[in-house]
Amino acid sequence: MPSSIQARNYDSTAPRKVAFLGLGVMGYPMAGHLARAGHAVTVYNRTAAKAIAWCEEFADAPSKPRHAATPREAVAGAGLVFCCVGNDDDLRSVVLGEQGAFAGMAPGAVFVDHTTASAEVARELYAQARAQGLQFVDAPVSGGQAGAQNGQLTVMCGGDQAAYEAALPVILAYARACTLLGPVGSGQLAKMVNQICIAGILQGLAEAIAFGQNAQLDMKQVLDVISKGAAQSWQLENRGKTMVDGKFDFGFAVDWMRKDLGLVLQEARRNGSRLPLTALVDQFYGDVQKMGGNRWDTSSLIQRLR
Template identity: 60%
Template sequence: MAKLAFLGLGVMGFPMAAHLKNAGHDVTVYNRSSSKADAWVKANGGQSAQTPGQAVAGAEFVFACVGNDDDLRQICVGDDGAFSGMSDAAVFVDHTTVSAAVTRELAEQARGLGLGYVDAPISGGQAGAENGQLSVMCGGAQADFDRAAPVIGAYAKICRLMGDVGAGQMTKMCNQIAIAGLVQGLSESLAFAQKAGLEIESVVEVISQGAAGSWQMENRHKTMAAGEFEHGFAVNWMRKDLAICLAAADEVDASLPVTALVDQFYKEVQGMGGGRWDTSALIARLTR
């Protein structure tokens, strides 16, 4: 069992840190809103710290799951950031979905301080975090990954090294690109079925058994048809991720026409007041 720090206790980080504690690790948590850290300690034990630098003292592994590039920089190298307090040879594991550019920037700084760095974005949503069934796609040195992977296993159903630092983030972009088109297609299918006077449950029961079937169809068709969008990853965060996808596509000379179009559809959903709705809310612009 290891001494760990977990920085960021949002809808994903809160249960992930709990899985680490339940696995027997010694966990210290930090959150920008200290009330969340207090609530985590009350629910799980362990201890909290007032700054990232204090939280990481003596930790073998430091995990982060925050909001965006700027948030990640702040907890790593800001005032009393994690890097300043980490022990020699400790490994920083970043579960935030951020740009590959900031990942490589921070990894270089970490290496200069004698620290390991693994970018490890996650997929599986809030339910996956709560159930310990996340997909974790990693980038970094083999030795750092080999050390971190058994610990990550507390909340992962799969954890794979995809390449050097940044490869995890690029793989997460593949994930978001695939989801964007899929949710739009499902939204159009369900909206079409409604307007055609078909019974949604019967339609899904039939088509889900063939090539059209997907996790989104199985788990979201009922709430989408009912106009209920309080079930996970928010539109605002998806637009942040799609902006990273589109910027990365320019860097590698890839064409993402469907992703660019769906990003604009999500912008419309934001304009409807749905920025905090979950990503299945794409159907709202077709049915309201």
């Protein structure tokens, strides 16, 4: 079993011919789970060497994995196409154009976008897909790198019921939960809600730990105690003690969080939401970047307080 993916019991579903575009921190293990589940996976990555390495790592999967030189070549014959890239522009670059995925997909095929992007680009690509007889689901994920490696992601979807139901059994190769939340764009909006919550929780946790340390408390012991009460959260249990130790060389990077919060604040301006705490924490992450923490885990907010 390759080191990038831990063993798990896959939900049974008939093997499908699928494509996966984007082999970054999240996409690489997600595509690996599809291969381990028996699906015939063709991958595309902007850096071809990573696609070649992925194929070598999963060469013993039930269906021999393949890589392609362009998104269009990768999706040929695939009923389901999955994508996980960096941002709106990256997404358009692999979807649109003569060598893009939409140019190579057969009518009725489903494109599932796991990129954390804007609701606007999801609606744009949905309209383009429909015009070409294709289906499109926006499906951002939560759970971070560990969730992708362990096949325990939470997937938030927006789109048509039929497209969602077609993709769901295959998505479950790397997800513990997958929910259709409404029309296209709903998945991206739900991911924004998720990031608003995380930003606030992490800032509160950072202040609490800094306060406790200044008060000369054994903060690891304190975290053990309060994790049994109303302060309990995933962030406290998984990031609290590493924050105490000042360890941030893992997890969801500050640069990525700032990108996500930028999408949140842009959408808030559009829909009239007031997000004072989120805007403030976004500025705090800017401070962390200035400290050189661009690739530190998002829990590095505490470094501002030390």
